[in-house]
Amino acid sequence: MTGQDVALVLLGVVALGxxxxxxxxxxxxxxALWLVVAFGGLAGSYLVLTAEFVAxxxxxxxxxxxxxxxxxxxxxxxxxxxxxxxxxxxxxxxALVVAVATAALLVTTVVLGFGGAHKDVKPGGGSADALGSSxxxxxxxxxxxxxxxxxxxxxxxxxxxxxxxxxKDGD
Amino acid sequence: xxxxYPAVISALLFAVGVYGVLARRNAILVLMAVELMLNAVNLNxxxxxxxxxxxxxxxxxxxxxxxxxxxAEVGLGLAIILLVYRxxxxxxxxxxxxxxxxxxxxxxxxxxxxxxxxxxxx
Amino acid sequence: xxxxxxxxxLLPFAAALAGMLGGPALTxxxxxxxxxxxxAGGTVVTDAEADADADSAHEGATPxxxxxxxSGFAVLRNGPALIACVPAAVSFVLAVxxxxxxWQSPRPRAGxxxxxxxxxxxxxxxxxxxxxxxxxxxxxxxxxxxxxxxxVSYMAKDARYSSYAAFISLFxxxxxxxxxSRDLLVLYAGWEIMGVCSYFLIGHHWEDRSNSRAAxxxxxxxxxxxxxxxxxxxxxxxxxxxxxxxxxxxxxxxxPHATLLTAALxxxxxxxxxxxxxxxxxxxxDAMAGPTPISALIHAATMVAAGIYxxxxxxxxxxxxxxxxxVLGVVAVVSMVGxxxxxxxxxxxxRVLAYSTISQLAVMAAGLAVGARSAAxxxxxxxxxxxxxxxxxxxxxxxxxxxxxxxxxxxxxxRMPVTFxxxxxxxxxxxxxxxxxxxxxxxxxIEGAQHAALHGGELTAAAxxxxxxxxxxxxxxxxxxxxxxLSGTVHSAPPTIPSGIAWLIYLGLLxxxxxxxxxxxxxWLMTFFGEYRGTGEPRESPRAMSWTVAVLAVPxxxxxxxxxxxxxxRPHVASALLGVALLALGxxxxxxxxxxxxxxxxxxxxxxxxxxxxxxxxxxxGVDALYAxxxxxxxxxxxxxxxxxxxxxxxxxxxxTARLVQRLAGALRLPRDGDPQTYLTGxxxxxxxxxxxxxxxx
Numbered sequence: 001m002t003g004q005d006v007a008l009v010l011l012g013v014v015a016l017g018x019x020x021x022x023x024x025x026x027x028x029x030x031x032a033l034w035l036v037v038a039f040g041g042l043a044g045s046y047l048v049l050t051a052e053f054v055a056x057x058x059x060x061x062x063x064x065x066x067x068x069x070x071x072x073x074x075x076x077x078x079x080x081x082x083x084x085x086x087x088x089x090x091x092x093x094x095a096l097v098v099a100v101a102t103a104a105l106l107v108t109t110v111v112l113g114f115g116g117a118h119k120d121v122k123p124g125g126g127s128a129d130a131l132g133s134s135x136x137x138x139x140x141x142x143x144x145x146x147x148x149x150x151x152x153x154x155x156x157x158x159x160x161x162x163x164x165x166x167x168k169d170g171d
Numbered sequence: 172x173x174x175x176y177p178a179v180i181s182a183l184l185f186a187v188g189v190y191g192v193l194a195r196r197n198a199i200l201v202l203m204a205v206e207l208m209l210n211a212v213n214l215n216x217x218x219x220x221x222x223x224x225x226x227x228x229x230x231x232x233x234x235x236x237x238x239x240x241x242x243a244e245v246g247l248g249l250a251i252i253l254l255v256y257r258x259x260x261x262x263x264x265x266x267x268x269x270x271x272x273x274x275x276x277x278x279x280x281x282x283x284x285x286x287x288x289x290x291x292x293x
Numbered sequence: 294x295x296x297x298x299x300x301x302x303l304l305p306f307a308a309a310l311a312g313m314l315g316g317p318a319l320t321x322x323x324x325x326x327x328x329x330x331x332x333a334g335g336t337v338v339t340d341a342e343a344d345a346d347a348d349s350a351h352e353g354a355t356p357x358x359x360x361x362x363x364s365g366f367a368v369l370r371n372g373p374a375l376i377a378c379v380p381a382a383v384s385f386v387l388a389v390x391x392x393x394x395x396w397q398s399p400r401p402r403a404g405x406x407x408x409x410x411x412x413x414x415x416x417x418x419x420x421x422x423x424x425x426x427x428x429x430x431x432x433x434x435x436x437x438x439x440x441x442x443x444x445v446s447y448m449a450k451d452a453r454y455s456s457y458a459a460f461i462s463l464f465x466x467x468x469x470x471x472x473x474s475r476d477l478l479v480l481y482a483g484w485e486i487m488g489v490c491s492y493f494l495i496g497h498h499w500e501d502r503s504n505s506r507a508a509x510x511x512x513x514x515x516x517x518x519x520x521x522x523x524x525x526x527x528x529x530x531x532x533x534x535x536x537x538x539x540x541x542x543x544x545x546x547x548x549p550h551a552t553l554l555t556a557a558l559x560x561x562x563x564x565x566x567x568x569x570x571x572x573x574x575x576x577x578x579d580a581m582a583g584p585t586p587i588s589a590l591i592h593a594a595t596m597v598a599a600g601i602y603x604x605x606x607x608x609x610x611x612x613x614x615x616x617x618x619x620v621l622g623v624v625a626v627v628s629m630v631g632x633x634x635x636x637x638x639x640x641x642x643x644r645v646l647a648y649s650t651i652s653q654l655a656v657m658a659a660g661l662a663v664g665a666r667s668a669a670x671x672x673x674x675x676x677x678x679x680x681x682x683x684x685x686x687x688x689x690x691x692x693x694x695x696x697x698x699x700x701x702x703x704x705x706x707x708r709m710p711v712t713f714x715x716x717x718x719x720x721x722x723x724x725x726x727x728x729x730x731x732x733x734x735x736x737x738x739i740e741g742a743q744h745a746a747l748h749g750g751e752l753t754a755a756a757x758x759x760x761x762x763x764x765x766x767x768x769x770x771x772x773x774x775x776x777x778x779l780s781g782t783v784h785s786a787p788p789t790i791p792s793g794i795a796w797l798i799y800l801g802l803l804x805x806x807x808x809x810x811x812x813x814x815x816x817w818l819m820t821f822f823g824e825y826r827g828t829g830e831p832r833e834s835p836r837a838m839s840w841t842v843a844v845l846a847v848p849x850x851x852x853x854x855x856x857x858x859x860x861x862x863r864p865h866v867a868s869a870l871l872g873v874a875l876l877a878l879g880x881x882x883x884x885x886x887x888x889x890x891x892x893x894x895x896x897x898x899x900x901x902x903x904x905x906x907x908x909x910x911x912x913x914x915g916v917d918a919l920y921a922x923x924x925x926x927x928x929x930x931x932x933x934x935x936x937x938x939x940x941x942x943x944x945x946x947x948x949x950t951a952r953l954v955q956r957l958a959g960a961l962r963l964p965r966d967g968d969p970q971t972y973l974t975g976x977x978x979x980x981x982x983x984x985x986x987x988x989x990x991x
C-alpha cells in the first residue's frame with residue numbers, strides 16, 4: 001500500500017463516517033453538518049487523486065452552495081430543531097436490508113473485478129489548465145447544454161416558488 | 172495506486188445514500204442522502220479517470236457536470252419542498268399519500284351482493 | 294281407401310290448427326260485431342269437487358241453461374264450435390264409409406307417404422287400413438263427434454272453449470293416427486300426442502291447482518309406461534329388422550325368443566300406463582278433475598282403449614311369447630277386482646265411473662290374456678259406447694245438481710227423464726244385463742276364459758287366428774292369410790298360459806261381474822231414486838247435451854247384436870247363465886242394502902255396510918299413498934337436495950371465485966399505500982436483485 005492509498009483510505013473513512021452519521025443522526029441540522037464533513041472528506045480524496053480542480057469545485061459548489069441551500073430549506077420549512085425521534089420513517093428496516101444488499105453486491109463486484117490491480121499515477125492531469133482546455137474544446141457542447149439546464153432549473157424554481165400564481169380556476 | 176480502495180469506498184458511500192433515501196422521513200434529509208449518492212458516483216468517476224490516465228479527462232469533466240446537475244436538482248427539489256410545505260404544512264415524505272390505491276367506495280362486497288340476488292331469486 | 298283414411302287423420306288435425314289459431318276470430322267474423330261472445334270473466338263451469346254450497350249450485354243451474362239455450366241455437370255463429378264439430382262430423386261420415394267398404398271386401402289396404410332412412414331400420418310413414426282399424430276409427434269418430442256437440446253446450450260459458458275444442462280435435466287426429474298407422478314409431482308418435490292432449494285437457498281449468506297436479510300426475514305416470522313402450526318398440530323393430538307392422542308380424546320367427554318376450558313385456562308397461570292397469574293406474578281417478586266430456590272421450594272410450602288396441606294389433610307377438618300374456622292376465626285380475634272393490638266405496642260419481650273404467654279395461658286385458666282377441670275388441674267397442682253414455686249423462690247430472698258427490702244427488706228420475714233413461718241403459722250395459730251390448734261382450738270374454746281354464750290354458754278361443762281361411766269381416770287379424778312361424782315349435786299346437794293363471798282369470802272375471810253389478814246398482818239407485826239430497830232446482834239439461842246422450846245410448850243398447858255374425862261373439866249357454874246369476878246376486882245385494890238404509894237413517898249408501906273397511910276401499914287400498922311415500926317424497930327430497938347443491942356449490946363456486954379475486958386484489962393493493970418511499974424501496978430492491986442475478990449467473 002502506497003502512501004497515496006493510505007491517505008485515500010483515511011479520507012474515505014472520514015467521508016463514510018460523515019455520510020453514515022448524516023443519515024442516522026436525530027438532529028436535522030447536525031445531518032447537514034455531517035454532510036459537510038462527508039463533502040470535505042471527498043474533496044480531500046480528490047486532492048490525493050491529483051484532481052485538484054474537481055476538489056475545489058466540490059468545495060465551492062457542494063459545501064458552499066448546496067449545503068447552504070439545504071440549511072435554508074430546513075429553516076423555511078420550520079423543521080424541528082433539536083433532538084427529534086421522528087426523523088426515521090417506518091421503512092428503515094427494509095431500507096437497511098436493501099442498502100446492505102446494495103453494498104454487498106457492489107463491493108463484491110468491484111473487489112472481484114479490480115482486486116489487485118495496481119498502477120502508477122502521474123500528477124498533473126487534474127489541473128485547472130488541463131481541465132479547462134478539455135472542457136472548452138472536447139466537451140464544449142455538453143457544457144453549453146449544462147448551462148441551458150441551469151437556466152431551465154432557475155426558471156422552474158422561480159415559477160414554483162411564486163405565490164401569486166395560484167391554482168387554475170375550477171380546480 | 173490500487174483502484175480497489177476508492178472504488179470500494181464509493182460503493183459503500185452509495186449504499187449509505189440508498190439507506191438514507193429509503194429510511195428518512197423529512198424530505199430535506201432525503202435530498203441530503205441523494206447528494207451522498209451523487210458524490211459517491213463522482214468519486215468513482217474521478218478515481219477511474221486518474222487510473223486510466225484519460226487524455227480527454229472524461230471522468231473529471233463528467234464529475235463537473237454531475238456537480239452542476241446536482242446543484243440544479245437541489246434547487247428545484249427545495250422549491251418543490253417549499254411548495255409542499257406551503258400547502259400541507261408538513262414535509263414528511265410518508266404523509267404524502269394521495270397516490271394511495273383504495274377499494275372503490277360504495278361497491279361493498281360484490282360477492283355478497285351476488286349471493287343475495289341468488290337467494291332472492293330461488 | 295287409404296286416401297280416405299289419410300283424410301280421416303288430417304281433417305281433425307287441420308281442425309285443431311284452425312281452432313288454435315283462429316277460433317275466436319271466426320266467431321267475430323260470423324257475428325259481424327265485436328260483441329262479448331260468451332259471458333266473459335264470470336262464472337266458469339267447473340266440476341265442483343266438494344262444495345255443495347247452496348248459492349253456487351243454484352247459480353250453476355240457471356245461467357248455463359239460458360246461455361246454453363242461446364249458444365245451442367247460435368252454434369252457427371260460434372266459431373270454435375263450428376271448427377270443431379263440422380270436421381268431426383265429416384270424419385265420422387268418412388269413417389263409416391271406410392268401415393262399410395271394409396265390411397264388403399275385407400282385404401286390408403295400405404299406403405305410404407314417405408320412407409325415413411334412419412341408418413339402420415327405416416321408418417315407413419304410412420297408413421294401414423283393415424277391419425280392426427276401421428272399427429276403431431268408427432268408434433273414435435263417433436264418440437269424438439258426440440263429445441264435441443255435447444261440449445258446445447256444456448262448455449258454453451268457458452273462457453277457453455276454443456283451445457279446448459282444438460285440443461279435442463288434435464286428440465282425435467292422434468288417436469286416428471295410432472289406429473291407422475302402419476309403422477310402430479308413427480304409432481308411438483300418435484301415442485305420445487294423445488298423452489300430451491290428455492295432459493292439456495285434464496288441466497283445462499288450471500286456475501284450480503289441484504287440476505294441474507292431476508294433469509301432471511296423469512302425464513308422468515303414463516310417461517313412465519311409455520318409456521318401457523318405446524324400448525319395447527325399438528327392440529321389436531330392430532330385432533325383426535322392420536318397424537312396419539304387417540311385415541313385422543310375418544318376421545317373428547327371425548326374432549330370438551328372449552327378445553320377443555322382453556319386448557312384449559316392455560310393451561305391456563306402456564299398455565299398463567295408457568290403459569290404467571295395476572301398477573300404473575293411479576292417474577285415472579285423479580284425471581276426473583278434467584271436464585266431464587274429456588273424461589268421456591279420453592278416459593273412457595278412446596285413449597285408454599289404445600293400450601288394448603295395441604296388444605290386439607300386435608297379437609302374434611304375444612302369441613309367440615305367452616309368458617307375457619300370463620303377466621298381462623295377472624295384472625288384469627288384480628286391476629279388475631281391486632278397481633271394482635274400490636268403486637263400491639267412492640263418494641264421487643265420476644270416480645265410481647273411473648274405477649269402473651279401470652275394471653272394464655282389465656276385463657278386456659283378461660280377454661286378450663286368454664286368447665279371446667275378438668271378444669276383447671268387441672268389449673272394447675261396447676265399453677266405448679256405454680262408458681261414453683255414462684260419462685256424458687253423469688255430466689248432465691253434475692251440470693244440473695252442481696256437485697259430483699253422490700251425497701248431493703238422489704231422486705233425479707222424475708226431474709231428468711231423458712238422462713235417466715240413457716244412464717239406465719248405460720248402467721245396464723256396464724253390469725251386463727241382457728240383451729244390452731255389455732252382456733254380449735262380457736259373455737264372450739267369460740266364455741274365452743272358461744275355455745282356457747277348462748283346457749289347461751290353451752289360447753284357442755280366438756277362432757280364425759291359426760286358420761288359413763279368410764278371417765271374419767271385422768275382427769280378423771287383418772293382414773290376410775298368414776301363419777306366424779314359431780321357431781322350434783309346430784304351429785298347429787296353440788300357445789298356452791299356465792293353467793293356474795287361466796283359472797285365476799276366469800274366477801276373477803266372475804267375481805268382477807258380481808262386483809260390477811253391485812256398484813252399478815248402487816250408483817244408479819243413489820243418483821236417481823230416493824229423495825233429492827241436495828239443494829237447488831235440478832232440471833233436465835239443455836238439448837245439445839241430452840239429445841247427444843240419448844243418441845249415444847242407442848248403440849250402447851243394440852251393439853251386441855252386431856256380433857251375432859261371429860261364432861265367438863255369440864252368447865254361450867253356460868257362461869250366459871253363470872253371468873246372469875252373478876249379476877243378479879250382486880245387484881240384489883246392493884238393492885237390499887240400499888232399501889235397508891233408506892227405511893232407516895242417513896246416507897242411503899249401501900257401501901256403509903263395509904264399516905271400518907270403507908276408507909281403505911275408498912282410497913283404492915292405499916296404492917296412491919304408497920307411491921307418494923316410496924317415490925314422490927324421495928324424488929322431491931332429491932330435487933330439493935339438487936337445488937341446494939346448485940345454489941351452494943355451483944353458485945357458491947361462482948360467487949366464491951369473485952370473492953377470491955377480490956381478496957387477491959386486496960392483497961395486491963397492500964404495497965399501494967401512497968408512500969413514495971415504499972415505491973422507491975421496491976424499485977431499488979428490484980434493481981439490486983436484477984443486478985445480482987446478472988452478475989452471479991451471467
